[in-house]
Amino acid sequence: MQTKDISHLLDFVVDRLEVGIFAVDVEMRIVLWNHFMASHSGKHSEDLLGKNLFEAFPELPNEWLKKKINNVFILKNYAFTSWEQRPYIFQFQHNRPITGGVDTMQQSCTFLPVKNTQDEVEYVCITLFDFTDTAIFQQQLNRVIEALKIEKAEQLQLSKTLEEAQNQLMQSEKMSSIGQLAAGVAHEINNPIGYVYSNLGTLEKYVQDVFGMIDLYEQAESAITDEATRVRIKEAREKLDMEFLKEDLRALMNESKDGITRVKKIVQNLKNFSRVDAFDEWCFSNLHQGLDSTLNIVNNEIKYKADLIKEYGDIPEVECLSSQLNQVFMNLLVNSAHAIEERGTITIRTGMREKEVWVEVADTGKGIAPEHIKKIFDPFFTTKPIGKGTGLGLSLSYGIVQKHHGRIEVQSEVGKGATFRVWLPVRKPQGKQA
């Protein structure tokens, strides 16, 4: 092939290649403008050759592009731009007039130093590659990745919720087993307590009888004629300190009876609390009784922190799962006691409105911060120090009250205290699953 032919071939390839090719000299005059550039810009080679690039295309990023081209002249080295950082240099229409997808042809460019024989850069030739397809593909890919990310986050949230539910279930199961255990223990203790209590009664009577007998003997002492026997009896009585013994025996009996009575009461409270007789069964119960037995159980938590005020209203018996409601009352009372830092007051009120009764536990503690109010029924939410609260009490209470088709209302002012009011329908709504 002759040089002339090769030159013609090169000219043709440069002109017709599906790549934008153009070149400028050091004055930024256009010296080459191929067909790709012409057809996309609408400006033809014959009109542009010799013209300043920036005068012909004033919309180009003037300062930056001038600097970029100049650097190639100075550095005698390639420079590049990528569509990822700079989507385009020339605002050309993309090659997707039908299918669309992007606004402008996405371009990656190479700036090539064209050197003469003296190794000086005479021109900078810029090739412009159409990356629109890649860009669209990338866009789709990013969308898919974004969707996957969202899905993953949702799944994470879901498994977290599941875990919470499971934990709550476990906790409530634990509570119910504790209740059953307590009921069992109460039942077992009740029998021996029963006969110890009744034996004590008999014992007291026997002791009284024996002392009466001894009194009679003492009165008859003077009738003993044998001097030696009289002295022996006197010495024995003084040695035993009979007077103190009589006195103390009575005191001991009374204390024992008192102690046994207290044990009986505690057992009764435990039974009431766990309702051993009707475990988890709906029946009409006296809420005041439930409150009182709960109070007896948590008394130790409260008595050093707060003075208790009861303002019981006139309320009917409520159809409920009383052992579970007692758990709710216990939670509210213990929370109130924990909220009081020095010493305060806990007020328990009850009342009724239409077909609903309410039980209110109000304290003069430190209150609940507004940002926490929304979260207090969330499982594991707690502001108590580690080891003091599980963050499950209120969430469980909430669940129990929901089961009763009731609701819990909270009012609180930071520094003043908090009031929890549990509303319960007197009768369980019919046809609704508990």
Next chain:
Amino acid sequence: MLTKDQRDALQEIANIGMGQAGEVIARVLNEFVTLSIPRVLILKPNLIAPALQRIVNSEAVSAVRQAFHGNLRGEALVLFGAQRCNDLAGLMGYEEKIDHATEMEILLDISNILVGACLGGIAKQVNADIGFSAPSLMADHVPVNEILKISDVSWECALLLEVNFKLEKLSFACHLIILMPENELKTFAGKIDRFMEAF
């Protein structure tokens, strides 16, 4: 790998190359630039990452990678520490607001200039003809030990050439690292020999 003479010669070649590079970069940026004396190391793969950690004394780095090919083949890395190069925007003719994409474009451009000038300087000394691929972003603000995960490589050791680059006025600094695998090093050693013979 390289004889002592070859190593000395390479150091010399690198010194001259960097000198020329510094001059041309200064002309491009219109700022006074400092290039450190290049440090030449030959390292086993597992020592590359620790070397990078030593070079960039920063927790998170951004990195640009650019390949060179022709008579010499290898890859160049440019590592940027915590400080970003937004201050250079003005020198590079940016007028618009600097968003993340622009910031990345500046990283790429600065890297291209450094790699081109420094490698060009070296190639010229040994009469090698090299071309460059477009630079690509390798890491954007990631821990330095994560940028180069060399797990399965076919080479046993590589040449690492380190140059630190500083712009006094803008308190900007970055690190250029040229890496060439073992087998390419043999070609390079031949070029170095010819360079020595010329004296």
